[in-house]
Amino acid sequence: MLGFLIQRLLQAALVMLAMSALVFLGVYAIGNPIDVLISPDATQDIRAATIRAYGLDRPLWEQYGVFLGRLLRGDLGRSFVFNIPVLELVLDRLPATLELALASVLIGAFVGVPLGIYAGYRPDGALSRGIMAASVLGFSVPTFWVGLILILTFAVNLGWLPAGNRGETVRVLGAGWSFLTWDGLQHLALPALNLSLFKLAMMIRLARAGTREVMLSDTVKFARAAGLSEWTILRRHVLRLIAIPLVTVFGLEFGSTLAFAVVTETIFSWPGVGKLIIESITALDRPVMVGYLVLVAFLFVTINLVVDLAYAALDPRLRRRARA
Template identity: 85%
Template sequence: MLGYIIQRLLQAALVMLAMSALVFVGVYAIGNPIDVLISPDATQDIREAAIRHYGLDLPLWQQYLAFLGRLLRGDLGTSFVLNIPVTDLVFSRLPATLELALASVLIGAFIGIPLGVYAGYRPESPLSRGIMAFSVLGFSVPTFWIGLILILTFAVNLDWLPAGDRGPTVEVLGVGWSFLTWEGLQFLLLPALNLSLFKLAMMIRLSRAGTREVMLSDTVKFARAAGLSELTILRRHVLRLISIPLVTVFGLEFGSTLAFAVVTETIFSWPGVGKLIIDSITSLDRPVMVGYLVLVAFLFVTINLVVDLTYALLDPRLRRGGRAA
């Protein structure tokens, strides 16, 4: 198991190095932030002084090495526009996005998996057909349209829930969380529901397909022949056998939700990192853009690493394969 962990850690480090280079080169090849930061009426001397101040006069490879050195110390640089350390800026917004992403993925998992298992266990029932029709709707309807309909229905017409913002928070270990208050939960519900519909549909279809496959296998036939109840078969065999793909989707969807919650955060004015990256792109704030993308890459790599290690716990063959390698 130790060899398997070391192998995955080395792979994760190499992926992060490659991603940091791609992100840095890609962002720094787009536009010139001096055109946004400095007035068009500024003299050439002022422009050259600003270029030297931000280190933009150095060759790209030197800028990248300087960035890499700061990154190894946990420093993502300083925002060109706000003159605030990018680390502080991103991490001040990250709890809001983490809260929203986790709530949406949990909604998708805790509702989607039971519905998908039922649809796979009773595929011909009217309820199962309705569940699968709903999953098609979740895949097909654009997120921004669903968000607008939710706001129009529950915030404008019914006046049950707030239309935007995050609401009050409670600090735990210096971090503010809105789900710890009833009013904060009301602010969280609509954006989390909007963000969870695609994940809900995916969980339904994945768990249904896995359940159908397992229910037709010899494992279930032998379990029924041994006199086990249907509930025991579902709990001990079906859920266990479909757990690996579900763990994969849960991890990857959590990472993708953190990275791509931009639309939902914009519609509901949710003060997360998605809103931050939109503002930084508008102002060509390169350090914030690079810092955000590197952080997203790190989250994806970390989540994939956790998923791989979870695989090893669920399937001992992977541990043996890691030792053999």
Template identity: 85%
Template sequence: MLGYVIQRLLQSVLVMLAMSALVFVGVHAIGNPIDVLISPDATQDIRAEAIRRYGLDLPLWQQYLAFLGRLLRGDFGTSFVFGMPVLELILSRLPATLELALAAVLAGTLIGVPLGIYAGYRPDGILARGIMAVSVLGFSVPTFWVGLILILTFAVNLGWLPAGDRGPVMEVFGVGWSFLTLEGLSFMLLPALNLSLFKLAMMIRLSRAGTREIMLTDTVKFARAAGLSDLTILRRHVLRLIAIPIVTVFGLELGSTLAFAVVTETIFNWPGVGKLIIDSITALDRPVMVAYLVLVAFLFVTINLVVDLSYALLDPRLRRGGAAA
């Protein structure tokens, strides 16, 4: 097991190094932030001083090495626009995105997996067909359109829920959370619902496919011959056997939701990391853009590492294979 963990850690370090280089070069190729930060009427001396102050006069490879040196110290630089450390800026917005992503993925998983198992267990039933129809809608309808419809229906026409913003928060250890207050939950409900529809559809499809496959195996036939009830079979055998793909999708969806909740946060004016990166792209705030993309890459590498280690715990064959390698 130790050899398997070391192998995965080394792979993760190499992937992060490659991704940091790609991100740094890519972001520095999309525009010159001086054109946004400095007035067009500024003199050449002022422009040259700004370029020197931000370190943009150095060759790209020197800028990258300087970035890596700061990165190893936990320093992502200072935002051109906000004038504060980038890591501090991102961390101040992260709780809003984190609670929204967790609510969406947990809701999609806790509701979608039981529905998918039922649809796979009774594939010809009316309820199962209705569940699959919902999953089709979840995949087909664009997120921005669903968000606008939710706002129009529940905020504008019915007036039940707020249309946007985060609302009041309760601070715990200096971090504000919306879900700890009833009013904060009301602000959180529509964006979380909007984010969770695609996750719900994916979990339904995944669970149904796994259940249909496992119900035809000898394991289930022997369990029925032993006199086990259908509920026991579904709980002890089916759910356990489909756990690996569910763990994989849960981890990847949590990572993608944290990284790319941009549309939902923009529609609902949710002050999270997604809204921050949109504002940074508009202003060509390079330090924020680079730090965000590097952290996204780190997030996915970490999630994949955790998923791989979870595989090893769920399937002993992987531990033996990693040790042999």
């Protein structure tokens, strides 16, 4: 297990190195930030001084080296626009996105998996067909449109829930969280529901396919022959047997929602990192873009590592292979 962990950590470090180089080069290629930073009527001296101050007169490899050196110390540079450290800027926005993404994948898992298992257990039932038809909608209706309809219905027409912003937050661990207050929870409800629809549909389909397959297996027949109730079979046998693909998709969806909840955050004016990256791209705020992308890569690598460890916890056969 330890060897497996070390091997995975090394892989993760390599991925991070490659990502940092790619991101740095990619962002370097998209324009000169100096044009944005200083006014067009500045003198040549001011221009040159600014370029020197940001280290932009150095060759590319040297700039990357400086960037990498700082990165290893946890320094992502300062925002050109806000003139505060990028890490601080992103970490200030990240909790908002984190709770939104987590809320949406949790809704997807805790509602989607039971519905999917039911639909797989009774594939011909009317309710199952209804669930599956709804899941097709979840896949195919665009998120932004659903978001607008949700606002129109629940915020404008019914007036039950607020249409945007985070509402009241509570500071825990140095960050503000909405889900800890009733007001914040109300603000969280609509965007989280909006983001969860796609994940819900995915979880339903995965859980259904897995359940249908497992229900026909000898494991289930044998459990029935031993007199286990259908409920016990579903809860103790089937759920464990279909868990691995569900955990995989849960991890991937969590990562991609963290990184790319942009549309939903924009529609619901949710002050998360998605909005931050859009703003910094418009302003050509290079350190923020680079820092953000590196952080996203870091999150993805971490989530994948956790998912791999979860596999080993879920399937004892993988534990042995990893040990060998």
